[in-house]
Each structure stands twice: as structure tokens, then as C-alpha cells.
Amino acid sequence: MSVELSVNLNAVAMLRNRRDLPWPSVTGLGRIALQAGAHGLTVHPRPDERHIRFSDLPAIRALIDEEFPEAEFNIEGYPSIEFLALVSAARPEQVTLVPDDPAQPTSDHGWDFEHQSGFLRPIVERLRGEGARVSLFADPDAAQMPAASATGCDRVEFYTGPYGATHSDPAAAKAEIDRLGAAADAALDLGLGINAGHDLTVANLPALVARIPALAEVSIGHGLTADALEYGMAETVRRFRRACGQLV
Structure with a gap:
């Protein structure tokens, strides 16, 4: 199965x-x-519109509808009333729910499924009823995967920030890969699909893909945009696709 690339x-x-x-x-x-x-x-539209504006949706x-009908629109965010209204209007193919505080500069942790699955379950049901695939942002913790599955979600998106932070430490990188792999194995055993995102790069993607060959999608923004300043957007997308194993 090919690992798909979604550009944030x-x-x-x-x-x-x-x-x-x-x-x-x-x-x-x-x-x-x-x-x-x-x-x-x-996109991740935050309440203060500090990057993506609601009018961008x-x-x-x-x-996508007019020029790339086979492509997917993925909208990330905390499931506030306002966010859910934006999602209903934009009709994304995938919704990724994150437990962010509005003041956070970026997503930096997953849901506490043991304590928040009851909160998430009706929201997941609503979004799936509107035709969206639902992915939940998750720390790579194998023990939490049964509670994640109990929400009724389709996928989990593993937070890979700690893995990205090991860019100068091969031993630490291996430890994080092992943790991500164990969590992915647990999720897959429960029938969940696997996404991943945060601080992924051309350099660190191949090891992640090798350890989790069933990885469905990576969502990449910061590193990809930084590379696009040097290589241009089109060539950068091709470089990331090669890192995902799509191109040779």
C-alpha cells in the first residue's frame, strides 16, 4: 500500500x-x-485565523472539486461548535480531531482516550454521518489504542514531533520509531488506519515508512514548506513522495 502525502x-x-x-x-x-x-x-483553521482563514476553506x-476530484481535503481542529460548523460547510473527505487549546502555536499532544472517549464518540458519529473519514490525533501509545478504537473513529494520526526532534540522535530516533511501530501494530490489530504528522522530513520519512508499511497518509506542512523555499513546491512534493516510497 502506498503512503499518501497530504500537504498542510x-x-x-x-x-x-x-x-x-x-x-x-x-x-x-x-x-x-x-x-x-x-x-x-x-488545513488547520484556528479560532484567531492566524494562518488559514475561514474564507480559505x-x-x-x-x-479540489473543479480541478482535482480524486484529491482529498483534510481539515484538522478542536471540535468546537464553530469548528464543526466549518466542517459541515466545507465537506472534507477527512476530519482530523486534535485536543488543542486555541492558544497553542501548534499541535503537540494527542487525545487522552481513556478519559475523553465519551466526549469524542458522538462527535465522531456525527462527522461520519456527514460522510467524512474521522482521524483522531494520538500519542504513539499502544495501551491507548483500544480506547481510541472505542470512539468509532476510522484512523488515528500519530503525533511524530518527538521523533522529528531526534534528527541529530540516531539512538533516540530508533527508540521513537520502535514506540511508533508498537502503537501502529496495536492500532492495526484493532482495525484502525494509521496516519502520521508533525516534523516529518525527507530525511526521517523512509525509516518511519519502513517500520509502518501500512501507514496510510502523512500530513506535512512546516518541513515541506521550508524545503519549498529552496526547491520550489513542485520539486519538494516530488522529493517527499520519493521519501514516502511513491517514486523512484
């Missing part, structure tokens, strides 16, 4: 928002990413 556009939007100008274009760079073979586009939806 938040960093592009944050750069745009530094000026009251329409560039860099979120949809323009999203188009380039999809033309280069990305499977989908990801219908434009991205239209881009």
Missing part, C-alpha cells in the same frame, strides 16, 4: 498573512502541490 498549507497561509496582500496564494500553491502528485491538502474545496 498552514505555513503558506501564515506567510501570506504577514501582509494585507493575496500572495503567496494558498490555493495557487495547493494547485502546484496537487499537480505534482500530492494526494490531498490539509470554500476556495480550497472548489479547487
Whole structure:
């Protein structure tokens, strides 16, 4: 099974928002990413709209529907009333629920499934009823996977920030890969699909893919956008696709 690449556009939007100008274009760079073979586009609209704006959602939806109907739209966020209304209007193929506080600069931990599965279960049911695949942001903890499965979600997205932080420490990287692999094995045994995201790079993706060959999707924003400044968006997408094992 091929590991799909979803390009997170938040960093592009944050750069745009530094000026009251329409560039860099979120949809323009999203188009380039999809033309280069990305499977989908990801956004995380936060309440203060500090990067993705609510007005970006219908434009991205239209881009996919009109030009790339096989691509997927993935919307991440905390399931507030306001967020769920945005999701209902945007009709994403996938919704990734995260336990973020609105003030957090970025997602940095998964759900506490043991204590929050009751809160999540009706939200997951609602979103699936609207036609979305539901993924829940998760720490790579094998012991929590039964409670994650009990929410009725389709997938978990493993938080790979600690793995990304081991970029200069091979022994620590192996330990994190082992932890991610054990959690993935537990999730797969329960019938859950596996996504991953946070601080993934061209350098560290191959080891992750090798350990979790059933990995369905990686969502990458910061590292991919940083590389795009050097290589351009199209070539960067191709480089990440090679790291995912899609291209030779």
C-alpha cells in the first residue's frame, strides 16, 4: 500500500498573512502541490485565523472539486461548535480531531482516550454521518489504542514531533520509531488506519515508512514548506513522495 502525502498549507497561509496582500496564494500553491502528485491538502483553521482563514476553506474545496476530484481535503481542529460548523460547510473527505487549546502555536499532544472517549464518540458519529473519514490525533501509545478504537473513529494520526526532534540522535530516533511501530501494530490489530504528522522530513520519512508499511497518509506542512523555499513546491512534493516510497 502506498503512503499518501497530504500537504498542510498552514505555513503558506501564515506567510501570506504577514501582509494585507493575496500572495503567496494558498490555493495557487495547493494547485502546484496537487499537480505534482500530492494526494490531498490539509488545513488547520484556528479560532484567531492566524494562518488559514475561514474564507480559505470554500476556495480550497472548489479547487479540489473543479480541478482535482480524486484529491482529498483534510481539515484538522478542536471540535468546537464553530469548528464543526466549518466542517459541515466545507465537506472534507477527512476530519482530523486534535485536543488543542486555541492558544497553542501548534499541535503537540494527542487525545487522552481513556478519559475523553465519551466526549469524542458522538462527535465522531456525527462527522461520519456527514460522510467524512474521522482521524483522531494520538500519542504513539499502544495501551491507548483500544480506547481510541472505542470512539468509532476510522484512523488515528500519530503525533511524530518527538521523533522529528531526534534528527541529530540516531539512538533516540530508533527508540521513537520502535514506540511508533508498537502503537501502529496495536492500532492495526484493532482495525484502525494509521496516519502520521508533525516534523516529518525527507530525511526521517523512509525509516518511519519502513517500520509502518501500512501507514496510510502523512500530513506535512512546516518541513515541506521550508524545503519549498529552496526547491520550489513542485520539486519538494516530488522529493517527499520519493521519501514516502511513491517514486523512484
